[in-house]
Amino acid sequence: MFDQWRRRRAIQRVRPGDGRPLKRFRWWQLLTRSLFYLPPDAGAGRPAEYAVDVHHMRSENEGGDIGAHLYRDGRRQARSVLPAIFTVEGGEIQVAATTFGLRRCHFVTGDGSxxxxxxxxxSGEGRRARLDRERPLLSRAIGAFSLLVLLVAAILALPQLVESLSRIPPVADRWGVFTSPLRLPAWFNVGLAVVAAVASTERALRLRYNAWLDDA
Incomplete structure (x- = not known):
């Protein structure tokens, strides 16, 4: 996930927290906030409970970067822009985000597990996880439908994107203009983008991510 250079950068970006208490999750934050917990494990030498809090609509700096906040037993211990690596007893917590939510919030031990x-x-992720536990068949069907939507959206959008790029003067002068075989109305493209965004959000609630598909 993190190569050595990115790893060093992520660790260096961590700043100390101010000790403020962790706020309770509210229902209206379903799609704007992610909250995850790492339970204590005395056997692994980790007596405290850690929490990672991410507000997706709140900037951590002037550059507009999203931040993650690490809480230890309910008190903010550290903060960092994403992607972030927080060092804790027995390993580290790695956090990374996409446009639609988190793609990673994992505890990694020294041996790589x-x-x-x-x-x-x-939270949205918690409710989605509960659906997966209580209605696994429905959960898998929703996941498969989300993937199908993204595949169809990518297939329909790619020729139109190539045509738009080919009309850039330097590209057109060198390679000519590509004519897309698809002529979709604007309202259809807008609707397709909305449905694809919903599908990517559903995948983000399960921390599923594919660079080519979800970013496209």
């Missing part, structure tokens, strides 16, 4: 942190049950 990892596991996802536990989402707050009131």
């Amino acid at each position: 990892e596991r996802q942190l536990v989402p707050d049950p009131r």
Whole structure:
């Protein structure tokens, strides 16, 4: 996930927290906030509970970067822009985001083993995880439909994107203009973009991510 250069950068970006208490998750924050927990493990030498809090609509700096906040037993211990690496007892917590939510919030031990942190049950990720536990068939069907939507959206959008890029004067002069075989009305493209965004958001609630598909 993190190569050595990015890893060093992520660790260097961590700043100390101010000790403020962790605020309770509210229902209106379903799509704007992610909250995950790492339970204590005395056997692994980790007596405290950690929490990672991410507000997707709140900038951490003037550049508009999203930040993650690390809480230890309910008090803010550290903060960092994303992607972030927080060092804790027995390993580190790695956090990374996409346009539509988180794609990673994992605890990684020194030997390289990892596991996802536990989402707050009131959060969007927590509610999606509960659906997966209680209605696994429905959950898989929703996941498959989200993937299908993104595949169809990418297939329909790619020729139109190539045509738009080919009309840039330097590109057109060198390679000519590509004519897309698809002529979709504007309202259809707008609707397709909205549906694809919803599908990517659903995938983000499960921390599923594919660079080519979700970014496209």
